[in-house]
Amino acid sequence: MSNGLSGDVKDIGLSDQGVSRIQWAAREMRVLKLIRDRFVNEKPLEGVDIAACLHVTTETANLAITLKDGGANVVLCASNPLSTQDDVAAALVNEYGIATYAINGEDNETYYKHIHSALDNKPHFTMDDGADLVSVLHKERTDLLGKVIGGTEETTTGVIRLRSMAQENKLMYPIIAINDADTKHLFDNRYGTGQSTLDGITRATNVLWSGKSVVVCGYGWCGRGIALRAKGMGSHVIVTEVDSVRALEAVMDGYQVMPVGEASNVGDIFITATGDVNVIDKETLDNAKDGSIFANSGHFNSEINIPYLESISSGKRLIRSSVEEYSIKDGRKLYLLGEGRLINLAAAEGHPSSVMDMSFANQALCIEYLVGNAKELGKTVHSVPNDIDETVARIKLHSLGIGIDSLTEEQELYLRSWEEGT
Ligand code: ADE
Numbered sequence: 019m020s021n022g023l024s025g026d027v028k029d030i031g032l033s034d035q036g037v038s039r040i041q042w043a044a045r046e047m048r049v050l051k052l053i054r055d056r057f058v059n060e061k062p063l064e065g066v067d068i069a070a071c072l073h074v075t076t077e078t079a080n081l082a083i084t085l086k087d088g089g090a091n092v093v094l095c096a097s098n099p100l101s102t103q104d105d106v107a108a109a110l111v112n113e114y115g116i117a118t119y120a121i122n123g124e125d126n127e128t129y130y131k132h133i134h135s136a137l138d139n140k141p142h143f144t145m146d147d148g149a150d151l152v153s154v155l156h157k158e159r160t161d162l163l164g165k166v167i168g169g170t171e172e173t174t175t176g177v178i179r180l181r182s183m184a185q186e187n188k189l190m191y192p193i194i195a196i197n198d199a200d201t202k203h204l205f206d207n208r209y210g211t212g213q214s215t216l217d218g219i220t221r222a223t224n225v226l227w228s229g230k231s232v233v234v235c236g237y238g239w240c241g242r243g244i245a246l247r248a249k250g251m252g253s254h255v256i257v258t259e260v261d262s263v264r265a266l267e268a269v270m271d272g273y274q275v276m277p278v279g280e281a282s283n284v285g286d287i288f289i290t291a292t293g294d295v296n297v298i299d300k301e302t303l304d305n306a307k308d309g310s311i312f313a314n315s316g317h318f319n320s321e322i323n324i325p326y327l328e329s330i331s332s333g334k335r336l337i338r339s340s341v342e343e344y345s346i347k348d349g350r351k352l353y354l355l356g357e358g359r360l361i362n363l364a365a366a367e368g369h370p371s372s373v374m375d376m377s378f379a380n381q382a383l384c385i386e387y388l389v390g391n392a393k394e395l396g397k398t399v400h401s402v403p404n405d406i407d408e409t410v411a412r413i414k415l416h417s418l419g420i421g422i423d424s425l426t427e428e429q430e431l432y433l434r435s436w437e438e439g440t
Contacts, residue, residue: 067165192395217367286309340361379413
């Protein structure tokens with residue numbers, strides 16, 4: 019940027035709007051606020067350089083500000099080309115002095131250029147969402163690895179990639195899997211994805227959910243949340259799975275379960291949340307009803323076979339924002355939302371602040387933990403320490419004004435004893 023600010027954002031003039039929206043999100047991020055207040059006083063991250071690759075949203079801004087208030091030098095880049103909120107990126111640079119490289123709609127080349135810009139910060143710690151930053155660091159910027167002490171990873175897909183790296187002994191420093199914390203996946207993945215996915219599809223299409231047949235591909239925590247919310251809106255929900263236990267769980271949760279091929283001519287709306295490739299493949303696209311809508315809520319735009327969709331189409335047009343109408347050669351029209359990218363961030367604002375509060379409280383506390391402990395950890399993927407997970411839950415409940423019981427001495431004793439029976 020030529021005006022002395024560092025970063026690459028769409029329009030620095032959007033800063034004021036970004037600041038108000040960041041403040042609005044902060045109202046619901048009370049756990050992070052408590053951490054921030056402590057960080058301001060204790061400065062546990064003094065002298066620490068962080069390269070963060072996250073969705074640039076109002077919630078992420080509150081995390082970045084917290085880390086900065088803790089003394090860290092943070093540089094941020096986008097973890098998806100379509101998820102950046104341009105006003106937030108402008109505010110981070112202009113108001114909060116956090117170098118941010120993120121432009122909504124950036125092409126692939128710019129996306130990776132921005133990752134390199136974040137790495138130019140020569141980080142002690144990486145903070146990633148999907149493992150693209152870690153991947154570039156290990157493949158193209160190995161000169162920087164000597165300084166890196168540790169990292170965190172936000173999401174299921176990223177954790178899977180990192181575990182593969184660790185298994186092949188390719189991971190060069192310890193990374194904490196934030197996604198594994200109970201206070202992350204039970205809430206962010208389930209209630210966050212559940213709400214924000216329906217929000218994204220609704221904002222893109224304005225469809226009525228009531229009475230629709232909705233096919234949810236994948237019954238992990240995200241799929242569970244999406245199915246639950248679609249059911250709540252009055253949809254008939256069909257779940258597809260490859261895992262027998264999860265499929266059985268979906269059956270007993272009251273959903274119809276069938277192979278995706280069978281669901282292909284039943285569904286009105288198809289939503290993928292598996293983390294795998296070509297879940298919506300040729301068979302489904304060939305058999306889908308005229309007017310079917312396809313959306314993805316997984317991290318990468320690989321779950322719907324878009325090249326095949328293109329190949330069976332005679333043309334496409336953007337019929338409304340985030341909705342592409344494909345004219346299939348056999349006369350059907352199929353609709354792809356948000357270019358097959360994660361729809362909750364491409365067409366809406368991602369998860370609500372109140373769940374991101376817990377995910378990002380884990381992030382902040384884990385970076386603090388790594389500052390003191392990374393050197394003792396092996397070069398693999400680690401769980402969030404239990405006491406951090408419990409602390410986040412306890413503070414969240416407190417912030418919601420909810421008290422709970424604790425065990426009496428008699429109950430503790432009873433639980434420890436094995437002699438008492440029938
Ligand atoms: N991932 C999903 N929703 C998000 C949000 N609101 N901010 C950052 N990352 C997210």
